[in-house]
Amino acid sequence: DETCCQVYADVFGADFRTRIRDQERWAQEVGGDEMWRVSIERLPDAAFEGADVWLLSPPCQPFTRTGHKQDVDDVRCQALLRLADALPRLQQPPCALFLENVPGFADSKARRAFLDGLGRCA
Missing domain, CATH: 3.40.50.150 (Vaccinia Virus protein VP39)
Known part of the structure; x- marks a missing residue:
């Protein structure tokens, strides 16, 4: 949903949308501001x-x-x-x-x- 993605991008930073669309999986960096589209x-x-x-x-x-x-x-x-x-x-x-x-x-x-x-x- 584009509206949802825009809200998250405003809250978590513009690169959020790119990370989600690329389905980037868990990386070594751990932080409360990371969102992942993975089960x-x-x-x-x-x-x-x-x-x-x-x-x-x-x-x-x-x-x-x-x-x-x-x-x-x-x-x-x-x-x-x-x-x-x-x-x-x-x-x-x-x-x-x-x-x-x-x-x-x-x-x-x-x-x-x-x-x-x-x-x-x-």
């Missing part, structure tokens, strides 16, 4: 370091009746599981997490995996 599952743990807050909104389909309640077996759940896996290894985990969910999430394996990841944080 979370493919990012190294270092990509998650140092954020003050994580705002998480996993897809609701894996946990709803109309989505067949596939839970962790739904490919759309993999990003949340990746974050749960990375959390305990982070040297600088986020200070706060906000996780949007649907009623089916409360009893899910994905929720238990995420809580397990939180519980293993130092």
Whole structure:
């Protein structure tokens, strides 16, 4: 979306659009102002370091009746599981997490995996 790209370019710098369009992947430079168009599952743990807050909104389909309640077996759940896996290894985990969910999430394996990841944080 061009409007979205322009807003991000204004906030993060003009070269943002070039990096996104070129689909530049994770480089050695780590910084909170970097944006990457790549699936979370493919990012190294270092990509998650140092954020003050994580705002998480996993897809609701894996946990709803109309989505067949596939839970962790739904490919759309993999990003949340990746974050749960990375959390305990982070040297600088986020200070706060906000996780949007649907009623089916409360009893899910994905929720238990995420809580397990939180519980293993130092």
